[in-house]
Amino acid sequence: MPHRVANFFRSSTHSLEHQVSNFTKKSSSGSRRRASPPGSGRSTGSELVAYTSEEELDDSHAPPYVPRLKMGDSRTSSFTSDSHKEKDHGHHHRLSFPGMHFGRSNKESHVHTPASLDWKLESPPIVMYGNAENSTGALLSGQLFLHIKDEALEIESFTATLTIRVSQKKPFANHCAECTSQCTEIKKWSMLEHPLVMMRGQHSFPFSVLMEGHLPASMETPLVSISYEFKAEAIPRSNGITPVPPIRLEKVLDVKRSLPASEIPHHSVRVFPPTNIKASAHYPHVIHPIGSYTLALRLDGISKLNPRVNTIEYWKLKKLTWRLEETIKTVAPACGRHSPRLGDSEEGAQPKKGIVRSDTRIIGEKTLFSGWKSDYISANDAKVELELEYSLGKHARSACDTKSQDGTEVSHQLMVEMVVSQEWAPVNKPSLVTHTGVGRILRMHFGTILTERGGIGISWDNEAPPIYQDVPPSPPAYSQETNLHSDASIAEMIEPLDGALTAGPVHRLVVEEEGGSSRGHRRASSEGR
Numbered sequence: 327m328p329h330r331v332a333n334f335f336r337s338s339t340h341s342l343e344h345q346v347s348n349f350t351k352k353s354s355s356g357s358r359r360r361a362s363p364p365g366s367g368r369s370t371g372s373e374l375v376a377y378t379s380e381e382e383l384d385d386s387h388a389p390p391y392v393p394r395l396k397m398g399d400s401r402t403s404s405f406t407s408d409s410h411k412e413k414d415h416g417h418h419h420r421l422s423f424p425g426m427h428f429g430r431s432n433k434e435s436h437v438h439t440p441a442s443l444d445w446k447l448e449s450p451p452i453v454m455y456g457n458a459e460n461s462t463g464a465l466l467s468g469q470l471f472l473h474i475k476d477e478a479l480e481i482e483s484f485t486a487t488l489t490i491r492v493s494q495k496k497p498f499a500n501h502c503a504e505c506t507s508q509c510t511e512i513k514k515w516s517m518l519e520h521p522l523v524m525m526r527g528q529h530s531f532p533f534s535v536l537m538e539g540h541l542p543a544s545m546e547t548p549l550v551s552i553s554y555e556f557k558a559e560a561i562p563r564s565n566g567i568t569p570v571p572p573i574r575l576e577k578v579l580d581v582k583r584s585l586p587a588s589e590i591p592h593h594s595v596r597v598f599p600p601t602n603i604k605a606s607a608h609y610p611h612v613i614h615p616i617g618s619y620t621l622a623l624r625l626d627g628i629s630k631l632n633p634r635v636n637t638i639e640y641w642k643l644k645k646l647t648w649r650l651e652e653t654i655k656t657v658a659p660a661c662g663r664h665s666p667r668l669g670d671s672e673e674g675a676q677p678k679k680g681i682v683r684s685d686t687r688i689i690g691e692k693t694l695f696s697g698w699k700s701d702y703i704s705a706n707d708a709k710v711e712l713e714l715e716y717s718l719g720k721h722a723r724s725a726c727d728t729k730s731q732d733g734t735e736v737s738h739q740l741m742v743e744m745v746v747s748q749e750w751a752p753v754n755k756p757s758l759v760t761h762t763g764v765g766r767i768l769r770m771h772f773g774t775i776l777t778e779r780g781g782i783g784i785s786w787d788n789e790a791p792p793i794y795q796d797v798p799p800s801p802p803a804y805s806q807e808t809n810l811h812s813d814a815s816i817a818e819m820i821e822p823l824d825g826a827l828t829a830g831p832v833h834r835l836v837v838e839e840e841g842g843s844s845r846g847h848r849r850a851s852s853e854g855r
Contacts, residue, residue: 440479443575444471454583455785461539462787470531474524484517486558493551494658504661542730543583549685550656554579584780587612596770602627612775618717629708636753640702641746648716649741650690657733689722727775740772
């Protein structure tokens, strides 16, 4: 049997022999260089050493090793002597072949899980309508599904938690986990009051919570990130031999906030002294991450008539740049160990809450050198009109406007910057333009609210069940009380089909067809009891 294993390793290809020879070249260049025996006729540049297993060295019945070499190779005569020399010195090397795996690998081995957890949300997307002061929050409801794979499994405890995690990108103290991340529990559910044995199959556990309106929306900014985590854990009872790992489920919820938008555009007027330039802008006050919006801008007072020299002086628009800026403010709180005191010498000093950090970034910008309509000839009615389209950048990762109780605040503004230069021309020859070399930069800031689209959804407290106007409030009442045990009283209460009350025999309805027609007539026949 050992010689079969040796033959398996011997049956290698020429490429494997080439790799072995390269390996021996590197090993021969070390401090322990083996000299070739005299008369071997082996060149120093081509060494070949036979690598065998321990079983082959100990087995005297194994056939001699015959290498696969081409005819006429000088290594044939020296190979046998080298292999015997390696045996005499007891030096043999082992190679690991990554392509050959005997037995089961680590990837294939897996731990048996007796159960698994899954969930299903039944509530609509979590959107809070209105600002933090007026919002009534959002509902979250769903079901947890525990799939039992074994015949029976005893669950000691089954809990679920909903938490909000605030992570500081620039914490109060670096390399401190408590300063970097703060976790607050919103709701905790205990699905099982006591240990319970569950059979094979699927078991459902409902959960629901009302998320308050003052909670911030999920965000990811360079300073802070806010996320909502839902975790469920079922702990099975171990059988005493092998511990059963707990069954966990972790999900991240996306919480959004939608602010109402006005249907009428916002109107703003700016004056730029010491000039007479007046800018009038109409723009939407509320924008969304997806979509483009229009700002209508008009410049008045850009020209002035000089009657002494009979010339017109006007300001000509050369360049316009717009930018959407996002300002983030947050308070990096300090943990108990790193909380400094305000006035250590004073008694009863209060701990400092943290450090206020702020950052401003650009989430959309563009520069224009043309695209507006201008009229500089008329001295009394000279104007510049343009419609400016702006939107967020294609790859901008923005956060919606928010203001939370922990000090996190996100705001946006639209900045419009115009470069104008002063020129003059004669009234009779307006084409003879002369540059004065005077220029000004006109800068305007418009407050903008960035929020998610509300869609067709409404707040949960505004939802009402359907009302059916045609359904009466209750069924009609019976005016007479009857004895259900009396057949005679029941027969008297039944109204005959012909509408006439007759005593005696009971009437029966008989339908007869006339002439093969589907229409029939009713005939009352009496039968005796």
